[in-house]
Amino acid sequence: MSSVWIFSNKKKGSYGESDWDTDTILKKKRYYFKESEPNRKNIKKGDLVLFRVYGSGFWGSCEISDDWVPDEKWRDKGRDVATGWFPIKSVINWNVVLPYEIIRSELSNKNSRMRIAKSNSEEKSKIEFAKKIYIDLGYGATDGNFFVLESGVEEAVKANISQLKLKLAEDSIQQQCDLGIGVGRTDLICRDEDNNFVVLELKATQTSDYVVGQILRYMGYIQENWAEKEKVKVKGIIMTPSYDEHLRLAAKAANIQVLRLRIT
Secondary structure, eight states: OOOEEEEEEOOTTTTTTSTTSHHHHHHHTEEEEETTOTTGGGOOTTOEEEEEETTTEEEEEEEEOSOOEEOTTTTTTTOSSOEEEEEEEEEEEEEEEEEHHHHGGGOSOOOTTOSEEEEOHHHHHHHHHHHHHHHHTTOEEETTEEEOOHHHHHHHHHHTGGGGTOEEOOTTSOTTOBOOTTTOBOSEEEEOTTOOEEEEEEOSSOBOTHHHHHHHHHHHHHIIIIIHHHTOOEEEEEEESOBOHHHHHHHHHHTOEEEEOOOO
16 A cells, blocks of 8 residues: 655755756656655655645645665765655646645644655545645636635635624724725724724735734724724734744734634
8 A cells, every 4th residue: 555755845946956946856757855864765666745845835746656766976966965866756736835734733743844754645635625625715826826815715704703702893994995005905904892903914825924014004004093093902913824933923023913714
């Protein structure tokens, strides 16, 4: 029976035109590793592989087409450790990255930094099913460019907003409100149980710390133009399926709450 593995790498272009870069791997159908890489010796011909980008998510799959091939020229290439590759075939590019955090809780090995991680057929099925839902909800790619439909997320959050102990702001306050040139357009403006304003910024894919500046602009405008008149506070919540350490630290310093969206 074939084993299932997760191969992790940096995003395309990170290693230039070297053997390690994902673009080169896909062109040559050879997946490079150090000979000393943990789990490398356990991989066999016929095993199945899921591709993962560090800090992002899953994006495709392949099959190991033959046994490990040592790179006899690794010294000539200026490497200080022995390397080689697994020939691969049946490569499938999903043309969408399934955010890691959506499926993380379902994985037996939650170490996202492992270059070769052991998985199984059940987890593979769950990942592929989550990918199908993710695409069916309006996330995908077209003409090679990644795009998302955040409107689907907005409608889902609106329908479940009471779980956050919030309600949409009164009708006189327009949702997805354009606050003017240089400020931008909000996603959702809500009220909490104390009638404070709460700005919800919704992201359909992994995001980073730039969104903290974005939501702070909205909060500053609402504070200056609405909240001060009512003598209430303005709070901010970022909702996203996945985020990095930059966002976590920036949001903590800015007292912005970050919540993970999970598709079930």
